[in-house]
Amino acid sequence: MTSEQDPEKNLASENLDEGEYEFIYGTEDGVYSQSETTHMGEEAEEATEDIFSHLGESSDDPEQKRRYMEYLSLIKEIECQNQMVDDIKAQIVELCAKPCKTKCELKDIKRLRVCMEQEIIKLRCLMTKAMELQNFGSRRRYHEIPLATTIDEDNMTPYAGTQQPQQTTWKGGESSETDRCASAEPKECKDEKALRCLCKALGKMKICCPEDKKLIQEIAGVLMGHKKKKSAPPCPQPCPPSLPPCRGPCPPFAKPSRKSKKPTQPCSSDSMPGADSLERLKQKITCMQSSVCQLKQEIYRREREKQQVCEPEEEKEDVCSEEPDPIQFCLSKRTTKADEMAKLRENYLHLLAEFSKKDCQLKEMEKRLKGFCGSCNHNNGQGEGQNTDQSELIVLRQRVADLKEEQTEFKCLMKEQSQQLEDYRNKYLVAQQKVEEQSVTLDKLNMNNKRIEKQINTEVKEIRAKFQEKLNELLHFPKLLENEQLKLAQACKEKEDLQGKLMLICKELKALKAQTESPKDETDCRPQLMKCQLELEQCKARLEEMERQRDLFCEKLKATQDDLDTLRSESAKIIARTKERAEAMKCQMQEQIDRLEKELAQCRATACLSVSDREAVIREMQGQLNTLSYSFDAAQKQIKTLRNHIAYVSNENCFPVKC
Structure with a gap:
């Protein structure tokens, strides 16, 4: 996981800029400590074919394989979390680097710090899981x-702190002095950036030689000394007549610039050595940057060579990785296997006849x-020639006995092989029948x-x-x-x-x-x-009648x-x-x-097993037949x-008579 080097000597730490960040540096007594964080994102990784090789000849069971796949996915999650942390860190640094901050920006810094803490907690949980x-x-x-x-880098960097910028009291009529103090902020930001870069370099260096350690100690000491000189209060000298007297303290983030120091600090006798040390520091930093660039180029070149070497191997593996379907293989080679069995039977019969x-x-x-x-025993001739003939006959008899034993052994072997062939044939027939x-x-x-x-389909139709x-x-x-509604409307109209x-x-x-009631009109109505x-x-x-028709229609x-x-209800x-x-x-x-489908898979599996058994039997029979032919x-x-x-x-006459 993360690798941290043990401290070689006692630790000495200082808080810089009211606790904005902390840096561990070397002193005159040689006390120096280095809290190292592994930033391996810029380094070259191994080839992606097999990222993590096995220890020895060990192999993974299914549970270990599942854990390994979970570990690979966890690495990707950790990379994403690292990216999120880097983005939040960059935003915090960008906001903190501004000389004048508004209330909204301060709220954004608070919110980003809370988010940073939450993301760091998530990252630590992922790391504990990966370690497990x-x-x-x-x-x-x-x-x-x-x-x-990491924890040490969080303590060193300004985004990890929970403190807020101090609210300073300002008096009226100080616009010129505040402008002068604010003009020195870019230089201070440059120094802070240099310190942060040095912290990151310390975190990235895993194995360094003593010369590099001494160089880094010198750089840290010079930066800290320069920082102390800048943060120290000036001598009580009167302000120049061109500027109004300073009625209040400057803010902590605004320090006087180099131009304003020259007329106001005549008593500082160490200004020239500080400038020389800064020049030497810049030269050393440029040398280190050039060496780091060369190392990065070499690492990139080696990565490219590894990728070029690994690409043809991957193509070969991809070509050979496809396996044929066992069922198709069996169906395609059924006729060839039958022909081979027929040839083996013919060879077996021919060998039996011979x-x-x-x-x-x-x-x-x-x-x-x-x-x-028998004819040799009845011979009357005696001598050394007869003794040699008897010894040769004994040797021949022994050879004949050995040949008989081999013959019986061959017969037994042939019987066993014929039985095995018959058994395998029966098994093959049974499997074929299945x-x-x-x-x-x-x-x-x-x-x-x-x-x-x-x-x-018919039922649906x-x-x-x-x-x-x-x-x-x-x-x-x-x-x-x-129609009824129209009739009803007509009836309503008629009504x-x-x-x-x-x-x-x-x-x-x-x-x-x-008219009838009126007495004037006497006409008959x-x-x-x-x-x-x-x-x-x-x-x-x-x-x-119309109302009755309307009721009927209703x-x-x-x-x-x-x-x-x-x-409608019935149809539904x-x-x-x-x-x-x-x-x-x-x-x-x-x-x-x-x-x-399950039965089909089982049948395919049994067929594959039977095919593999048959091929193994055929190979074994072929080997045994080869041995038999060789022995024959x-x-x-x-x-x-x-x-x-x-x-x-x-031919007795061919033997010479020995005296």
Whole structure:
């Protein structure tokens, strides 16, 4: 994980700029400490084919492999978290570097510091989890993980502090002095940036030689001395006449510039050595930057070389990584395996025939040898030649006995191999039969699936036809409803007309009554009254008839609406039932398909195993047949040598007589 170097000597620390950041530096006594943080983001990583190699010959079980994959994803999360921390850090540094800050900017700094603390807590949680996975996960050679910040770096940098800038009291009439103090801020910011860069360099240096350590100690000492000289109060000298007297202290972040120091500090005798030390410091820093740039170029060049070397290997692995489907491989090579089995059988029969021939020849040679031995025993000649013949005969007998033993061994081996061949043949036939049965069952299942699909399609078509019939039956009801509504509207209009006429008749009737009641008019209005009463009765009858027709139409409308509602509810129920039935059928078919897929996978696995077993058996049989052919050739050679010996022994006249 993160690597921290042990302190070589006692630690000495100082707070710079009212606790904005802390830096550990070297003193005259040689006290120096270095809190190192690993920023490995700029360094070159290894090739991406196998990031972390195994320890020794260890291999991962599934749990360790899962932990290893979780560790890789955790590394990516840590990189993202580092990026977030760096972004927040850059924003805080940018806001803190401003000479004058508004209230909104101060609030933003507070908010960014809170976010920074939360992100650092998240980063530490991720790091603890990664350490746990390294310790209890896969056994590999893990590299260091780059971190954006650590505890020591947080204490050294200004963004980690929780203190706020001090609020200084300002008096009136100090505009010239504040402007003069604010003009010195860019120089102070440059010094702070140099210190921060030095802190980062200290954090990045993991292994450094003593010369580099001394150089960094000198740089830190010079910077700290320069900082102390700048932060020290000036001698009590009067201000120049051109400027007003300073009535209040300058703010802590605004320090006098170099131009303002020359006239106001005549008593400082160490100003020239400080400038010389700064010049030397700048030269050393430029030398270090040039060496760092050279190192980065060398690292980049080596990374490019590693990538160029690793790319062709990856292409080769990608080409060879694709494996053929075992089922297709088995189906494509079934005929070739059958041809090989037929050839092996033919070779086996041929070898058996040759072996039987050689066995007969060997028996004949044994008979001839026995006859020759009997004839040799009846010979009267004695001497050294006879002794040599007997010794040769003994050797030949021993060889014949050895050949018989080898013959029996070969017979046993051939019997065992024939039995094994028969067993493997039976196993192969059984496996082939199982594969054929499984293919037949798969065909049956496919046929059943097709038949069920056809049934479902026909049922859906029938349901659609029924719905269409119902809709066709209900199509004329909206038209009837519209016609009845039109009739009702006409009846309402007629009713309104009749009501208007009735009102007119009532008015006329009132007028007539008034005329009849008046004593002036003595005319007889009874016939008009009778006529008006008849018309009124007729209008009332027509009005009642129209109301009765309206009631009938309303009843018909209600009945048609009720029928329409019932048909809609029934159609919705039928649709819901069909949907439920289709869902149930779909679930059943899906379960059946899953079960068939599992069976198919099992069948494929068994077929692959049988194919691999068959190939192993064929290889073993081929090796045994090769050994048998080799031993058979050796036996033939030995038989030929025996024949030559027997022919040599049978020719007695060829032997010279020894004294």
